[in-house]
Amino acid sequence: MQRSSRREAIEGYIGISPWLIGFIIFTLGPMLASFYFSFTDWRITVAPTWIGLANYVKIFTDDADFYQALKVTFTYVLITLPLNLTAGLGLSLLLNQKVPGMNIFRTLFYLPVVLSGVSVALMWMWLLNPDYGVMNTLLSYIGIEGPAWFWDPDWALFSVVLVNLWRVGGGAIIYLAGLQNIPPHLYEAADIDGASLWDKLWHVTLPMLTPTLFFQLVLELIDAFQVFTIVYIITDGGPLRATLFYLLYMFRTAFVDFDMGYASALAWIMALIIMGFTMLVFKSSPLWVYYESEGKND
């Protein structure tokens, strides 16, 4: 018995070793290394030299692009999070009805989620073309002169929001799974009490869905800091730095200017911001996330 459990433990460590080794080599090691690099002046071709806090000092006191990148990314988060949460929730409520052809609808709305990369960026660049794109062509029929979208500093960021909203089906499918997990007896009980549709949505559906919403909120938050391909291809951060997303700025610093030390400091600031927000969401979750197992106690 003793021997067999030792054997099992050894097999266990061997079994998880691909992930554990990979974690150390490709995640933990690089993270620690980048922490060190963030205190150095390092131009890829020459060895890094220690400069203490100089990178961080420069970032916070003398880097307009950094503040612009933060502003762009946060503005995007502030618009896109509530927009995608409500739109996704609304769509999932529709997709949860008994309607002929529902599987086809679900398949269609999820399609944009599996399409990504340069082709999608090019596609939207054309669809939102100010003169010949389908968006402004359709708008012109109802008498609206469409904006220049990606080419107008006031509209460029919103255009990125719009492209992201196209993928609303991704969240909707996850909420849908959450909706289908809500026990029907809760609705039956509400019916007996004479609850309206609105009451049921507000007092049954939403509370029961909060764990799923919570999960999606964290994911979308992390996602917002990963916006890259669409702005690299379409706007290159412009016009007038209106779409200078954080990752694009970091990419430029590291792989265009080859200022690796400075870019490492930028990366760590981003990591701390994401970690801070994730913690905030987690810490605040007892206030608004409802877990059924807790409710059962009282």
Place this chain on the structure above:
Amino acid sequence: MTTLPTTRPRATFSYKWSQRFASATVFLILTVFAILMVGIPIGWVVLTALKERAQIMAWPPVYLPNPIRWANFTDIFEQLPFIRFILNTLFICFMNIIGRVLSCSIVAYTFARHRFPGKEFLFLLLLSTLMIPHQITLIPQFALFQKLGWVGTYLPLIVPSFFGSPFFIFLMRQYIMTIPRDLDEAARMDGASTWQVFWYIIMPLCIPPLVVIIVLTFLWTWNDFLNPLIYLSNYDDYTIQLGLNMLKGRFNIQWNLIMAGSLISLFPCVVIYFFTQKYLIGGIANVGIKG
């Protein structure tokens, strides 16, 4: 039964009709959304890809291509070595799929079935790495691969996949947990070793999560732009996404050609998606609930 109030049948009747009315409304709303969100964008791109250049920029707009210009698709292959780009990308996709399937399933199986000290901590560690954005490690990983002399080769795009991926390990571990242990025990009685149980009992039962891993790995690798952009410098090694980026530069404002190229890149994704959407949507929805 006879005591039932006489109004009851009429109530059921009107209830049925209001139900039908509601479901017709939902159907209508969904149809409009589907046309706006999927039909019009994709339709416009397809029509553009079949037009002559003059028709793209005509005003008032010309909707249907006349004549249909299939040559847009062949022109691209003449201008850029697109076949080469596609083969390069397929090779990277194939290697990533092999790497991910092997590593993730072994690790997931171990986490699901073995007992060993520190397992709970290690699994928690794995879950917490789900929250680490890949971008933090972008620069030091580049430094690492440069030290190894791998920059400019496919190795940085392939090798990491052989070391698992937290999301897929989690997905597969959850699935293996639902397979009854009796199956393992029975095979062990017949003298099967741990790895034989894994290979002959567990793996064949794991088709649903494996399909998710294979399809998502393909889609992510096929559509990945940032990593090839950083690591590949040789024109002959380019992936399809880098090729599309070149297309944009080369055919400036020739949107019929650019859209044709985009469609070529989107086509395999759409086909694979339609064939596997049942597994894909189900698998992802499950993770969302449990997570």
